[in-house]
Amino acid sequence: MPEWLAEHGIGESRYARILSGEIVEARILLDGVARAGARCTARLVSVRPLAIAEADGQQFLLPKGAKGISEGQELVIEVTREAIPGAEPWKRPLAVVANEGEEAPPPLDAEALPFPSPSDPLGQAGWLDLLEEARSGIVRFDGGELRISPTPAMTLIDVDGYLPPLELALAGAEAAARAILRLDIGGSIGIDLPTVAGKAERQSIASAIDSILPQPFERTAVNGFGFVQLVRPRARASLVELAQDRPPFEARALLRRAATEAPGAKRLIGNPMLIALLEQKPEWIDSLSRQIGGAVTLRSDASLPIHGGYAEKV
Incomplete structure (x- = not known):
């Protein structure tokens, strides 16, 4: 059985690898974008x-x-x-x-889920929490939190918390490695950890990253200031980068929520930027209408934040 689950939604396809009821790896592939390996x-x-x-x-x-x-x-x-x-x-x-005679790499082996589905496997595994991490850049762990910031040069991950420095550095390094997989972060990545004295201690922090991140990747040693840099293959935008393009990101998230709620005619209510984008995507509205078995209308509400859109029955 494939490790990955695939959910083909409106404007995007969502992929997740779930272990013990939690999403440990995820990808969002946008419709109309030539995919890596194609x-x-x-x-x-x-x-x-x-x-x-x-x-x-x-x-x-x-x-x-x-x-x-x-x-x-x-x-x-x-x-x-x-x-x-x-x-x-x-x-x-x-x-x-492309080299003649060489076959293209196979696509990701994933089990396609029916969508919308009353059971909503991705939702039960925390898809909404994953999106919140992507939009906020904040990932919490026991004893601290990560703040993830994409820049033109690299993705920076700052580790902060209240544990003693070595404990926080170890926990933060493990949390950062998990977040890299969960949010599909590739390319150059810098992790800013608490300063820890001692070569052996810094090596144990690096080993914590190595134990979680699968190859291929390269990294530097953890330096005396607690900074370590990683380089991973970068085949697509991370979820954090996708969330920077807010109106499309939030529109697709709203369409998913509307499709997984009770069927029937609905009105989508959202920030003016969100509604303006949906008005330019009549094919998305038509697809949602078919999924829920009812007409879909739109209403703008300037009091709502860009991520605060919702659907109501009509």
Whole structure:
């Protein structure tokens, strides 16, 4: 049986690996975004200063270039990193020229769940709590909390709490490693831990990270100031990065909540930015209407925060 569960919702597909009733790993894949590992036929539109290929109206950077291929020629590319939210051009999706004869990597082996479902396995495992961690960047653990901040250079994780320094550093390192998996954080990651004296103690903190994070990843030693840097493969945006794009993130979350509640006609009530986005997505509203078996209307309420949308029966 696959370890992962998949829930194909409106505008996104949600993936979770659940152990002992808790989500230990999760992914959100957006509809319309070329997924890491996918192969497609593209056209090379530029070779200098950057090699750029275009497929289905989307541009992909080719960091390794496209040797032997001229501008305007077709080529087969394999996506290595999905588009990352943000305006920086270097955060566009990345790809490589696919090698002939090599098969594309298999997709994630996941059991597709019926959705909506009265049992709601993802909801029972804490999907709403996971989304709150992503939007707030705060992850609590016994004795302290993590504050996760995505930056253009790396994702920073600050560890704070009330335990003695070594205990807090060990607990924080373990919590950070779990949060990295749970929130699908890749790329360069910096963890700021309490300062701990002693090489052996700092090595035990590093070992705590190694015991939880699966390979492949690289890390530095924990330095005398309590800082350790990790580098993991980065195939897509983390849940924390997706949550930075607030209106779409909150709109998709609201649609999921509306679909899992009692069926029948509903009115979605939310912040004006949220409602404005939904008005631009009639296909999302139509999909929800089919899922709940009733008409869906919208109402704007400026008193609500962006994450405070809700559905009411009509």
